[in-house]
Amino acid sequence: MALLEKLQRRASxxxxxxxxxxxxPKLALFCGLIGMAYLALWLPSEGQYRHTYISENALMPSxxxxxxxxxxxxxxxxxxxxxxxxxxxxxxxxxxxxxxxxEEIGLKTAVHKDADHGDSLYGVWHAPRGDGTEAMVLxxxxxxxxxxxxxxxxxxxxxxxxYFSRWPLWSKNIIVVFSEDPKASLRSWCHAYHTxxxxxxxxxxxxxxxxxxxxxxxxKYVEIFYAGLNGELPNLDLVNVAVHITQHEGMRVSLNGIAxxxxxxxxxxxxxxQLLLGVRKMxxxxxxxxxxxxxxxxxxxxxxxxxxxxxxGPFDITTFGRVxxxxxxxxxxxxxxxxxxxxxxxxxxxxxxxxxxxYLPAAVAFSAAFIMAxxxxxxxxSKSITxxxxxxxxxxxxxxxxxACLMTSYxxxxxxxxxxxxxxxxxxxxxxSMAPLYPSINSNSIAQxxxxxxxxxxxxxxxLTSLLVVNFALAFGIGLLAFPMIKIQxxxxxxxxxxxxxxxxxxxxxxxxxxxxxxxxxxxxxxxIIRNLxxxxxxxxxxxxxxxxxxxxxxxxxxxxxxxxxxxxxEPNYHSSSDCAxxxxxx
Amino acid sequence: xxxxxxxxxxxxxxxxxxxxxxxxxxxxxxxLVCTSRFWFNYRHMANVLSMYRTVKRxxxxxxxIILMLSDDVACNSRNLFPGSVFNNADRAxxxxxxxxxxxxxxxxxxxxxxxxxxxDRWSEEQPKSKRLLxxxxxxxxxxxxxxxxxxxxxxxxxxxxxxxxxxxxFAQMHEKKRYNEIFFMIDTxxxxxxxxxxxxxxxxxxxxSRLDESSYSHHSDVEVGVxxxxxxxxxxxxxxxxxxxxxxLTLNDLFESYTFEKVHSxxxxxxxxxxxxxxxxxxxxxxxxxxxxIRDDTDSVDDFNALVTDGEKEDYVEHVLNLAIxxxxxxxxxxxxxxxxGHTVLDNPVExxxxxxxxxxxxxxSKQSAMFVLTSLVIVxxxxxxxxQSNLRMTNFYDVS
Numbered sequence: 001m002a003l004l005e006k007l008q009r010r011a012s013x014x015x016x017x018x019x020x021x022x023x024x025p026k027l028a029l030f031c032g033l034i035g036m037a038y039l040a041l042w043l044p045s046e047g048q049y050r051h052t053y054i055s056e057n058a059l060m061p062s063x064x065x066x067x068x069x070x071x072x073x074x075x076x077x078x079x080x081x082x083x084x085x086x087x088x089x090x091x092x093x094x095x096x097x098x099x100x101x102x103e104e105i106g107l108k109t110a111v112h113k114d115a116d117h118g119d120s121l122y123g124v125w126h127a128p129r130g131d132g133t134e135a136m137v138l139x140x141x142x143x144x145x146x147x148x149x150x151x152x153x154x155x156x157x158x159x160x161x162x163y164f165s166r167w168p169l170w171s172k173n174i175i176v177v178f179s180e181d182p183k184a185s186l187r188s189w190c191h192a193y194h195t196x197x198x199x200x201x202x203x204x205x206x207x208x209x210x211x212x213x214x215x216x217x218x219x220k221y222v223e224i225f226y227a228g229l230n231g232e233l234p235n236l237d238l239v240n241v242a243v244h245i246t247q248h249e250g251m252r253v254s255l256n257g258i259a260x261x262x263x264x265x266x267x268x269x270x271x272x273x274q275l276l277l278g279v280r281k282m283x284x285x286x287x288x289x290x291x292x293x294x295x296x297x298x299x300x301x302x303x304x305x306x307x308x309x310x311x312x313g314p315f316d317i318t319t320f321g322r323v324x325x326x327x328x329x330x331x332x333x334x335x336x337x338x339x340x341x342x343x344x345x346x347x348x349x350x351x352x353x354x355x356x357x358x359y360l361p362a363a364v365a366f367s368a369a370f371i372m373a374x375x376x377x378x379x380x381x382s383k384s385i386t387x388x389x390x391x392x393x394x395x396x397x398x399x400x401x402x403x404a405c406l407m408t409s410y411x412x413x414x415x416x417x418x419x420x421x422x423x424x425x426x427x428x429x430x431x432x433s434m435a436p437l438y439p440s441i442n443s444n445s446i447a448q449x450x451x452x453x454x455x456x457x458x459x460x461x462x463x464l465t466s467l468l469v470v471n472f473a474l475a476f477g478i479g480l481l482a483f484p485m486i487k488i489q490x491x492x493x494x495x496x497x498x499x500x501x502x503x504x505x506x507x508x509x510x511x512x513x514x515x516x517x518x519x520x521x522x523x524x525x526x527x528x529i530i531r532n533l534x535x536x537x538x539x540x541x542x543x544x545x546x547x548x549x550x551x552x553x554x555x556x557x558x559x560x561x562x563x564x565x566x567x568x569x570x571e572p573n574y575h576s577s578s579d580c581a582x583x584x585x586x587x
Numbered sequence: 588x589x590x591x592x593x594x595x596x597x598x599x600x601x602x603x604x605x606x607x608x609x610x611x612x613x614x615x616x617x618x619l620v621c622t623s624r625f626w627f628n629y630r631h632m633a634n635v636l637s638m639y640r641t642v643k644r645x646x647x648x649x650x651x652i653i654l655m656l657s658d659d660v661a662c663n664s665r666n667l668f669p670g671s672v673f674n675n676a677d678r679a680x681x682x683x684x685x686x687x688x689x690x691x692x693x694x695x696x697x698x699x700x701x702x703x704x705x706x707d708r709w710s711e712e713q714p715k716s717k718r719l720l721x722x723x724x725x726x727x728x729x730x731x732x733x734x735x736x737x738x739x740x741x742x743x744x745x746x747x748x749x750x751x752x753x754x755x756x757f758a759q760m761h762e763k764k765r766y767n768e769i770f771f772m773i774d775t776x777x778x779x780x781x782x783x784x785x786x787x788x789x790x791x792x793x794x795x796s797r798l799d800e801s802s803y804s805h806h807s808d809v810e811v812g813v814x815x816x817x818x819x820x821x822x823x824x825x826x827x828x829x830x831x832x833x834x835x836l837t838l839n840d841l842f843e844s845y846t847f848e849k850v851h852s853x854x855x856x857x858x859x860x861x862x863x864x865x866x867x868x869x870x871x872x873x874x875x876x877x878x879x880x881i882r883d884d885t886d887s888v889d890d891f892n893a894l895v896t897d898g899e900k901e902d903y904v905e906h907v908l909n910l911a912i913x914x915x916x917x918x919x920x921x922x923x924x925x926x927x928x929g930h931t932v933l934d935n936p937v938e939x940x941x942x943x944x945x946x947x948x949x950x951x952x953s954k955q956s957a958m959f960v961l962t963s964l965v966i967v968x969x970x971x972x973x974x975x976q977s978n979l980r981m982t983n984f985y986d987v988s
Contacts, residue, residue, distance in 0.1 A: 058627045064812025129664035171664040329812060333665060335625055 024376035025486070028369045032483045035365030039279070039476065043359060044271035049352045052240045055341035061241040061330045062248040066322040072163055073318060080155035084215060087149050091142065091180060095121040098158065098178060105162045107176070110199040112189045117539070118180025120189040124201040125161065127170035135173040135200075136331050137207035137301070138324060141182040144211045144307075145291040152212030152308065154178060156321050164328065171332055173201035182209060182292030182305075184539035190295050205338070206238060206331045207303035208324050209292030217317055220310030221252040221260060224350075227281040228297035229542045231471025235338035236345050236353065238302040238331075243350045245326040246306075251315055253350040256281045260310065271348040278346050280520060282473035286542035287532045289523055294540060302338050344472065356469070363468040366479025367461050373486035374457035381450030398451040402459070405557040406550070413549035420534050422510070422527035429508045436500035436563040439492065445565035449490050452562040456555040457486065463551035474544060478552050481512040485556065488563050500563050507559075509552045612767040613724040615876040617642045618704065620655040622696060622733030622742045629813040630804050632660045633674040634732045634774060634820040636682035641827045642728065646876035649688045653704060653719055656689045657696040657733075657743055667811055674816045674824070676808040690717050698748045705756040707765065723764035728772070728873040732820065735775035737798055738783070754784035761787040768861070770838070770873040774819040776801045779855035791861040791868070793842065795819035796852035803851045822849045830870050838873075839866035 011017060042048060054061065079101070086094045099109040099121055107123035114120070126132060140157035144150045161176045179186040186209075193200060212219070224246070226239050246253050254263040256277050262270065286294050296303035308320050344356035416425060460482065468475040485507045488500045505511060510530055517524035524532065536542035619642070621635035639654055661672050661683045672683040691700055703709055704719050721727060733740055739747040753771075760766050771792040773781050778794030785792060795802040795817070804814035805821040816824075826844045830836060842865060845854040858865055 058625065060627055060812060063807055063809070063814075065809035127664065129669070131664075167667075168669070169665050169667050333626055333812070 021379050024372050028372035028376065028486050031365045031369035031372060035362045035369065036480060038365060039359065039362035040272060040276060043354050044268055044275055044348055048358065049348050049354045052236065052351045052353050054237060054240050054244065056237050056334070056338070058333045058335055059237060059241055059330045060333055061244045062326055064329050066326050068160065068163055068318055068321040068325045072159055072321070075162065076155055076159040076317060076321070079158045080151060080215060083151060083155050087151070091119055094142065095119060095178070101158060102161065102176070105165050107161065108199055110197065112192050112197060114185065114188045117184040117188045120177060120179035120185055122175060122177040122189065123161065124199055125165055125174040126201065127173050129168065130171045130173065132173060133202040135175050135202045135204050136328055137175045137177060137204050139177040139179065139186060139207055139209045139292055141179045141186055141292060143181050144213050145182050145289040148213035150211060150213050151215050152317055153210040156212060156317060157210055160321055160324060169332070172205060174328070175201050175204070182295065183290040186292055186295035187540050190299060194299055204299065204301045205334065207293070207296045207301050208327055209303065209305040210324065211291055211305055211307040212317065212320060214311065216311040218311060218313050219308040219315055219320065220313030221254055222246045222320070222323065223254045223257055223307035223309050225256060225291045225293055225305040225307065227256070227285045228303070229286045229294050229540055230297060231282060231474060232297045233343060233345065234293070234302035234304055235341050235343055237338055237341035238304060240341070241327055241330050242304055242306065242323065245323050249319055249322055251319065254309070255347055255350055266349055271352065275346055275348045279473045279476060283477040284521065286536035286540045287529060287544060288521060298541065300337065359472065360468060363464065363472055363476045363479060366476065366483060367464045367468065369483065369486065370457045370461035370464065374454045374461060377450040377454035377457065381447050381454055384447035384450060394448050395451060398448045398455065401452060401561065402455045402558050405561065406554040408557060409549050409553040412553060413546060416534055417537065420531055422530035425510055425530060426514065426527065429510050430505065432560050433501055433505040433508060435560045436497045436504065439497065439564055446490060449562040449565040452558050456558040460551065460555045467547065474547060481516065482507050482552055482555065485559050488559055490563065490565060504560050504563065508556055509548045513548070611724065612726040612872070614651065615647050615726050615873065616651045616719060616721050617647050617728045618653045618719065620696070620701060620731045621657050622731065622740055624658040624743050626660060626663050626665045627813060628658070629660050629811065630816050631732045632656060632658060633672055633682060633816050635730065636672055636687065637674045637816070637820060637824050638730045639687065640682055641824065642874055645830065645871060645874045646832055648876065650716065651876065653690045654688060655691040655696045655701065657693065659692065673808065673811070676806055676815060678808070694743065696743060698742050698746050698752065701748065702752060702756050706759045706763070721765050723767060725766050726873055727766050727769045729769060730772045732774040732817065735777055735781065737777050738780045740775055740781060750781045750784040753781065754786055757785060757787040757790055774802055774817050778802060782857045785857060785860060788860055789862055791838070791865065792857040794855045795850065797855060800852045818850045819854065827874065830874065832871065832875055834869070834871055836870050837866050838868045838870055841870060
């Protein structure tokens with residue numbers, strides 16, 4: 001302890017503490033830049049990522065030979081030809097005919113009725129030699145995430161079900177689901193399965209969603225989607241198994257829908273691009289086009305989407321069918337739930353990943369940046385109080401103001417849920433951003449301005465810190481987009497006031513996310529992202545909307561409010577000796 | 588007579604020498620242990636069942652094989668061939684097809700049970716069929732397979748046995764004179780560490796891989812979808828298939844058949860505790876069941892003549908007479924109660940009737956049982972009187988001599 005005391009005394013003699021406080025704004029900026037560079041530049045470099053491996057011994061992907069081949073060709077084409085006739089029929093009729101086929105195979109079938117999102121037909125194949133406590137799901141929505149009719153996918157699911165029923169080796173039940181769409185309808189079925197449905201087949205271990213639009217026999221490559229809602233990912237083992245099997249069958253794999261021209265790029269920039277795309281997919285899961293795996297989030301079900309892309313390629317539809325076949329054989333071998341491999345990871349290539357320990361510092365850096373910005377304002381505010389220009393009751397007033405901002409944000413989130421009107425929201429946001437242009441001069445309020453900012457930044461830091469493990473991508477995204485807020489100053493200078501206003505405009509949760517979506521996401525143009533955020537909560541239970549509204553928005557509002565206040569004179573000078581003394585008293 | 592005595596002594600010494608030349612054991616036992624569970628460890632079950640088949644083929648009877656099988660892959664729902672276990676992708680030989688007597692199965696395969704088995708520390712309820720009833724003339728072959736590491740072998744994914752545990756168990760076996768020689772074989776990762784702690788005499792050990800070395804599987808069956816056998820066991824079996832009951836191949840031949848190219852790991856042998864040179868130890872000393880019966884080479888006619896010439900005829904006549912009396916007594920009994928129960932009643936009548944009643948309680952009416960008790964009482968009394976008479980006669984005879 002003596003040593004510590006000595007060090008502390010020495011530090012205060014040298015004025016290190018004081019210098020640290022002085023450096024806080026710069027340190028905050030530095031932290032944010034570090035966070036960004038760490039994720040985007042450092043992680044894709046050689047030696048920072050690892051090669052994927054199958055962690056669970058039981059899985060043994062592709063150890064058994066896959067027989068979904070020529071013998072199944074005609075069956076598959078037969079089902080497809082019959083389904084093609086039903087494309088324009090109502091879903092009820094499709095379900096009745098398909099249920100007939102499934103019952104012929106030996107499945108028990110039922111229809112989950114949902115007037116809002118569409119009915120889902122499902123069938124349960126009870127494993128003859130299994131214990132019937134666990135199940136694997138094969139899902140094929142009638143329409144895929146892009147709205148195309150999933151002809152190949154539904155035909156394949158039917159043919160596969162028939163094929164599976166002829167194998168005697170299942171230890172888990174097989175459930176096949178045909179829902180209206182891969183989003184709300186499938187989600188509604190999944191929710192009903194765990195709450196109200198009578199026909200069930202045990203706890204679901206894994207779900208594979210098949211997406212093969214069109215009647216083409218041949219395709220080029222396979223896309224795999226895995227990002228679930230609210231930061232959930234399937235166990236890395238399942239993704240590895242899917243990638244392993246697909247490549248074992250000779251097909252190329254594209255993750256998260258990266259373009260065919262870029263998916264083979266294994267260089268530094270290729271990896272960086274895949275990594276950032278993965279983060280974006282995770283942050284916007286449920287908000288973007290859903291392909292079906294999102295529907296199973298929240299029930300401890302490991303789910304992925306297999307999507308056939310391109311037509312006229314070298315692989316036929318039975319080759320595609322062998323991927324779910326081998327995956328089912330693999331999952332069937334499991335004796336426990338998926339638990340061996342990572343649940344938090346980022347993929348840089350189909351066979352390269354970084355685990356949570358490696359990527360967390362990126363979001364932690366943003367969290368630290370906001371802590372430092374908060375501390376900076378705290379010290380500035382305290383100094384204003386001690387210098388005698390402010391009353392102590394102002395603190396209470398500041399806290400009340402922040403709570404008011406929180407309440408307002410919550411109200412905004414609720415209002416939007418009722419009346420989804422992004423235009424009004426954006427207009428109000430833009431107007432609020434003009435606040436710094438009309439400053440209210442008040443000698444006491446400069447301390448309050450600092451206090452309010454201090455509270456908001458510390459609050460945002462707490463939000464990001466608690467979010468960064470659960471939903472890293474969202475925490476990182478909010479941290480990145482809200483980061484410029486720390487540069488907003490209290491000033492009388494009109495040029496700086498315009499700068500403040502622009503910064504506020506850029507860091508507004510709604511404007512920033514709209515701008516981001518319009519730049520990076522081609523299918524989220526205009527104000528779609530606001531609409532989708534709200535509908536993702538209503539239809540899927542994705543809480544990104546509330547994180548944005550209750551985590552980010554109140555901070556932005558209070559910063560906007562605080563930036564209206566300006567001091568009568570210039571900012572008190574930190575370098576005077578009295579300030580030094582006051583700061584020393586503090587520690 | 589003296590000559591004959593001398594001759595018989597010589598014969599006895601000769602037969603003793605003969606036994607000595609064959610490692611001095613009179614019986615063979617095998618303890619075969621698979622320690623790992625789960626479907627994906629199919630190959631460990633196949634390993635141990637292959638060894639079971641081999642020792643059985645070479646003559647060790649089921650009563651002298653303790654088979655510990657920690658999981659039942661044959662009946663696993665994932666098995667494409669229900670009820671069968673194969674050790675080769677050609678599936679020519681179903682290891683589970685013939686009668687397989689598993690002594691310890693599933694969760695009975697524990698470290699505790701294994702140590703108890705070796706040291707024979709059981710409570711009285713333990714059936715004899717599940718005990719290792721060896722003595723100082725027993726040669727024991729112990730085979731273990733599963734997942735291991737440096738100085739440990741996992742049991743059931745739940746516990747481990749350490750190399751010290753096995754070494755100490757062997758020491759206790761030695762103190763209790765429970766073996767003549769032990770041949771310890773283990774197929775697991777870092778297997779050679781498992782015999783490193785042995786310190787008891789007459790133990791020969793072989794392991795599949797060195798410290799920090801893995802033992803690998805040999806090949807997979809694409810239909811079953813799992814690896815079906817480990818390399819070390821595969822090549823051991825390959826060697827064993829050429830061994831017959833009369834084979835003259837030695838354990839050294841077996842050890843020399845292992846090469847790194849085949850096994851993909853360094854097979855280790857520990858022979859410093861073993862008194863004999865492995866090149867002089869027949870494989871069948873451990874894998875076969877050699878029945879060294881000390882034959883009674885003397886002829887009964889010679890015996891009779893010898894007795895007669897020695898003037899001890901009366902004793903012999905007396906013996907023959909006793910036999911005749913006993914036989915006649917049996918005939919009388921069978922006549923009085925022409926049921927097989929009569930025989931059992933003779934020794935300990937009351938108890939056995941009670942037992943009989945108990946075991947057949949459900950099927951017997953009270954009337955029948957009453958009749959039975961009555962008849963058996965008659966038999967008891969009759970029998971006792973007969974015994975009295977014969978005893979009297981016997982005493983008479985003895986008095987005479």
